[in-house]
């Protein structure tokens with residue numbers, strides 16, 4: 001089964017051709033980082049315009065590189081949410097038009113489910129129940145996946161996503177965008193024990209994450225020690241490198257510590273760590289150590305598949321197409337699309353006044 005995947009939820013326009021849900025025949029990603037860089041974050045209006053410009057050439061290139069004709073594909077999978085509405089609409093509209101023109105089935109895919117499927121290409125098959133830590137610029141969740149397609153959120157962020165924290169701290173230190181890779185590079189030359197940040201814990205004992213307090217702690221440290229953020233092209237000081245290492249270390253401890261505790265409780269057979277922040281080698285190393293203690297495998301996507309891409313969307317979509325799922329031409333972008341369909345705790349959380357982001 002040959003499936004075309006289309007992804008445009010944030011600031012990457014991507015298309016991929018995937019065979020049988022596991023073989024990446026082609027994957028093209030057009031990143032908008034250079035456009036948004038000078039604003040220190042994604043500007044939604046610019047993002048949607050750029051998607052409009054890039055969607056046609058990116059899809060064409062995915063077919064060319066795959067050496068596959070459009071008439072050969074068996075279906076189209078497109079990210080339907082969550083994400084930026086203007087960005088999502090470009091992919092969704094294009095996918096609908098193409099499915100109609102070619103007379104092939106269409107499915108909408110949840111972007112987060114896509115990230116979970118990003119590990120299928122380069123790893124042994126996932127064994128269920130699995131546990132997935134999805135860490136990106138927009139999301140930080142741990143899912144229990146009892147069987148394919150079933151998702152239960154067992155940990156969530158109460159405020160910022162982990163990638164967002166990397167980006168905000170980098171901005172604060174004058175380091176540029178996106179912050180994750182820059183902080184990781186500086187952290188390699190810094191001492192992680194130089195600044196003591198404690199892992200944020202929830203007052204109600206839930207295994208949730210919180211990263212906004214950490215950002216405040218970094219900002220307080222900068223103020224109190226009179227640390228000067230990096231200006232222009234100057235080389236970062238040792239103090240900045242130490243701070244980057246200390247910050248990265250507490251984020252990694254928070255993520256992997258929680259994942260390990262939840263894995264001890266739920267006993268999954270496979271761990272999955274995916275999303276843009278999964279590019280981070282300190283996070284990979286700590287996840288491998290946790291998995292070794294748990295005596296289960298941990299799977300990561302390669303860096304190309306960690307950040308936003310369309311191959312993961314095609315992989316997740318293939319499972320749905322094979323199960324007979326079809327989207328109509330009324331498929332719409334859903335900015336707040338959720339990924340949980342077993343033991344949804346929303347009402348309980350609302351009653352106990354737990355504030356969290358979608």
Ligand code: KG4
Nearest residue numbers: 136137138163178180181276277280307308
């Ligand atoms: O998955 P992704 O491409 O987009 C979203 O769906 O959000 O993730 C982008 C995020 C950014 O916040 C970026 O700073 C972070 O992933 N990131 C990293 C690293 N590479 C990318 N964070 C930490 N370390 C990295 N090496």
Ligand code: ZN
Nearest residue numbers: 136276307308
């Ligand atoms: Zn993503």
